[in-house]
Amino acid sequence: MLADDIMTKERWALQAVRPMTDEEFNLWQALIEARVGMTMGAARRSFLGTSLSLRMRELGMQDYGAYYERMVQGSGSAAEPEWAVLVDRLTVQETSFFRHQPSYDCYGRHIESLLHEPARRQINIWSVGCSTGEEPYSLAMQLQVQLEQAARSDIYWGITASDISLPTLAKARRGIYGSRRCQQIPENLMSRFFQPAGRDQFQIQASVRERICFVQINVMELENAPIYGVDVIFCQNVLIYFKRFRKRDIVGRLVDRLAPGGLLILGVNEMVDWQHPHLDRVNDAGVLAFRRRITI
Ligand SMILES: C[S@@+](CC[C@H](N)C(=O)[O-])C[C@H]1O[C@@H](n2cnc3c(N)ncnc32)[C@H](O)[C@@H]1O
Structure with a gap:
């Protein structure tokens, strides 16, 4: 030039x-x-x-x-x-570890019920709009602890974490967070899953990172996402700027990806007056969660 x-x-x-x-x-x-x-x-x-x-x-x-x-x-x-x-x-990438505790409590209860199934050998989770990774890593830490408590080393687990933003996904894959961010993590999980990674920074253990597949997916193009039979879909604070008909369409497509009995956890107030013929609302006023019926 x-x-x-x-x-x-x-x-x-x-x-x-x-x-x-x-x-x-x-x-x-x-x-x-x-x-x-x-x-x-x-x-x-x-x-x-x-x-x-x-x-x-x-x-x-x-x-x-x-x-x-x-x-x-x-x-x-x-x-x-x-x-x-x-x-x-x-896009707004604001997020945090264990952002909405009642949703994680609901998730924990569902995992607990899966761990009681003697024939279960797999658990698949999907974090939709995962931002810089705090959400899928929170789900992963909680799941790992519950698996250990239930002595279910026979269960293989994995998390798909998707977002539209490539730079955000790159940060999520590294799994490195400043000490202020990490204050949101309970002490027992912090000492168990994180190690120092330079000045005032901590990285989540490789064994947890390896369980998470970070992938670019636009929720407007879910028909291209080859993800099925998911036990828990977590989709919070993603659809807030979407028109009502788009939200319904996207959430309807997510429902199709749930395994029978699978759980969909949305952000509280994100879908007002919404019902789906294949879902039952979880009876907990503090969360917005739905379970897919086993027989339709
Ligand atoms: C506010 S963050 C929420 C992060 C996390 N779910 C939480 O609740 O803390 C919203 C995320 O949705 C992503 N997002 C926005 N539009 C999207 C789209 N069309 N497809 C997929 N992800 C999208 C953004 O890139 C951003 O990372």
């Missing part, structure tokens, strides 16, 4: 991209909703504008229309590299 070109690009990078017009906002809003499921309502307009313009500056682009054209080209999958970057900027 010539020096003049570099200077022009740098000048562009310093310039503020102009605000979106209503028409541009409507186009982007519809595109993101269709591909990724997130609704960018009027309240999120300035967040969308800032996120897009920051990314456009990095790319040396000034025109929302040109960037839009670039994003609608290709197969349209959110797995495409530029979509992966943009989606990462637009």
